[in-house]
Amino acid sequence: MEETLQTILSKFDGKQEEIIPILQKVQDAYTYLPEESMEQIARFIHVPASRVFGVATFYAQFRFTPTGKNIVSICRGTACHVRGAPAILEETTAVLGLDGEGTTEDMEYTVETVACIGCCALAPCVTINEEVHGNLNKKKVRTLLAKGSKPDDG
Amino acid sequence: MTADHRTVLICRGTGCESSRSPAIQAALDAELQDSDVEIKFTGCHGMCQQGPIVIVEPEGTFYANVKTKDAPKIVESLLHDGEPVERLYYKDPATKEQLPTYHDIPFYAKQKRLVLHNCGRINPEEISDYVEAGGYQGLKKALFELSPEEIVDIVKQSGLRGRGGGGFSTGMKWQFCQQAKGDVKYVLCNADEGDPGAFMDRSVLEGDPHAVLEGMAIAGSAIGAKQGYIYCRAEYPLAIKRLQVAIRQAREQGYLGKGILGSDFEFDIEIFQGAGAFVCGEETALMISIEGNRGMPRVRPPYPAHSGLYGKPTLLNNVKTYANVSQIVNKGADWFAGIGTEKSKGTAVFALTGKIANSGLIEVPMGVTPREIIYDIGGGVLNGKKFKAVQTGGPSGGCLPESFMDVPVDYDSLIAAGSMMGSGGMVVLDEDTCMVDVARYFLDFTEKESCGKCVPCRLGTKQMLTILEDIVEGRGKPGDIELLEELGGGIKGGSLCGLGQTAPNPVLSTLRYFRDEYEAHIFHNKCPAKTCKHFITYHILDSCVGCQLCRKNCSAEAISGEPKGIHWIDQTKCHKCGVCFEVCPPKVFSVEKRTGDLEIHTGEGESL
DSSP, X not given: OHHHHHHHHTTSOXXXXXXXXXXXXXXXXXXXXXXXXXXXXXXXXXXXXXXHHHHHHHSTTOOSSOOOSEEEEEEOOHHHHHTTHHHHHHHHHHHHTXXXXXXXXXXXXXXXXXXXXXXXXXXXXXXXXXXXXOSOOHHXXXXXXXXXXXXXXX | OOGGGXXXXXXXXXXXXXXXXXXXXXXXXXXXXXXXXXXXXXXXXSOGGGOSOEEEETTTEEEOSOOGGGHHHHHHIIIIIOOOOGGGBEXXXXXXXXXXXXXXXXXXXXXOOSTTTTTTTSOTTOHHHHHHTTTTHHXXXXXXXXXXXXXXXXXXXXXXXXXXXXXXXXXXXXXXXXXXXXXXXXXXXXXXXXOTTOOHHHHHXXXXXXXXXXXXXHHHHHHTOSEEEEEEETTOHHXXXXXXXXXXXXXXXXXXXXXXXXXXXXXEEEEEEEOSOGGGGSHHHHHHHHTTSOOOOOOOSSOTTTSOGGGSOEEEEEHHHHHHHHHHHHHOHHHHHTSBOXXXXXXXXXXXXXXXXXXXXXXXXXXXXXXXXXXXXXXSBGGGOOEEXXXXXXXXXXXXXXXXXXXXXXXXXXXXXXXXXXXXXXXXXXXXXXXXXXHHHXXXXXXXXXXXOSHXXXXXXXXXXXXXXXXXXTOOOTTHHHHHHHHXXXXXHHOSSHHHHHTTHHHHHHHHHOHHHHHHHHHHOOOTTSOSGGGEEEEEOTTOOOOOHHHHHOTTOXXXXXXXXXXXXXXXXXOOOOHHHHHSOTXXXXXXXXXXXXXXXXXXXXXX
């Protein structure tokens, strides 16, 4: 952990305005923000750790627990909502045995909701590991999660 | 026409990429690499519903819903017989007619594409494509033919208003920044498009990034700034990638950096990735966020034109505002002022989504009516359902009913109607959409996104949300509607920034136009749209053929029945998940949703 973090920090100057880009890089590397890294970032920028936590907790992008191997992001944009996103979330968590958003015990899946991924024409849609799947219904969600891979192209 | 004059345009906006357009490009590339047919990938064509889209020029042949397996057919038509692949033509949802070229398609015929004129036409990762299409001419003119004051005059005279939704005069804003004292000034581009259900800015960044860079450089030369920042949400990886490519190419070609185009003007642009906070679309919060803080808005004055980023005079405009400027400076103020209405000039870009036949990105002159947008361009309501409302302005806007369908769309008319232009989301709602649920949905969004600084916004939205949740879950009581109105007024009056000042709009506008739906929930135990679970029950009709699909799919094991016999639902076990309704074959259509019926006690034995 130490080495990866140092490599990331070495690309920055330690200025206050770098907090957000640093946090983004650290999260890219670890999938979340480990507590130890927050203290080191604070020392690097010469601010109290509370300030780094303050910034990190303000923004929806940052997480404080590791994610599962696969990330299922359920779009809750307006177009998806009126075309049935709540049912998609319900089915996804039911299939994976989760009580709302979160990570499965076997660390295989993390389910989260996002405000809008901008694929409104394909509503309702989800992304699984950055790949978008659109025009979903409950049945398709089950097939998708059972397969664990992308559906065939035509 | 021989094959060697042809260009194939493949859409690779986020929508079409999601429907696997890169694989189609790869397939065509492999087959056509030794031919004279040029293959070009482009940004969004706008008609995302029909994606992936492939266009063959010069004829303008328009192929919709293309799959990888269709590639050989397209190749064959290009190389050999020259006959287009008719089965891939777009089929008009209303007339069922097949239309061979995009010139024939009503979706495009009624549009006026200014901001989007290059989207879908040029390769966004090739600066030469942009230059060939007339790009960077505005910047040349700004640097060599116009004084900074003249540039500001042109923008002022054009009548351009901020495309982020507020609608403030762009020229006035530029003038304030130009007149502000200071050696260091900044030009910022707001690409933190956070409205759920909107993707206009993303499409411009993905399809025509240089137009934004050019607009920012022109702004820099007008106000005397050397540094620009684009604040783009991290949720738009493709837009960020295309911007990075565009900035690199612009530096290489001398459109950014020191001594731009041989002049003594110096200007460069950096990208700042937002971290997912809706409130950072507010100008002071955006700047505070770039400085490395929690993005909480501050009191104005001082306005950013005098004290913005790092306390320096700062100009902030939306993506589409800059994309307009490049063309206004090139083509003149009169050209732009000739489009639109008296007070709202130019065009409006909308992300047309929801219950609409043709979802997608459209651009129309200011002043067209919602009816023209929804029926002529959008092809009407999805699946022939009945129109209920159109939502504009995202979480800050409102829902407008049928009676508003013929009112010209511009900044002022939308505000008068209780909504707003916003940055351009337009969500169509049909008879199956519950307006109380829509209001609850938006409040849930703003309540989570409130930064917490102003008490009326932080606690007021929470209270409003609780009341709305009570109503949709069957706990509504007399007085709730009045309390919502009172809270809404308090939040609007007591909040510092646009988020709080507009957060109650979705509730207040639905109360204004759809009050009966609130009353149906509270007083009659009904959800007229049959959306809110608490108020609905599912029933199997006598027309059931006993195919067993519903029984097999019911996770609650609430459905019983023998094969080929009529099935029934045990209401005490039913979770109301609706899967039976979803899987019942359309030909049979034997599952019915009811509201205000059976086990829901209404006191008066009332049913639909």
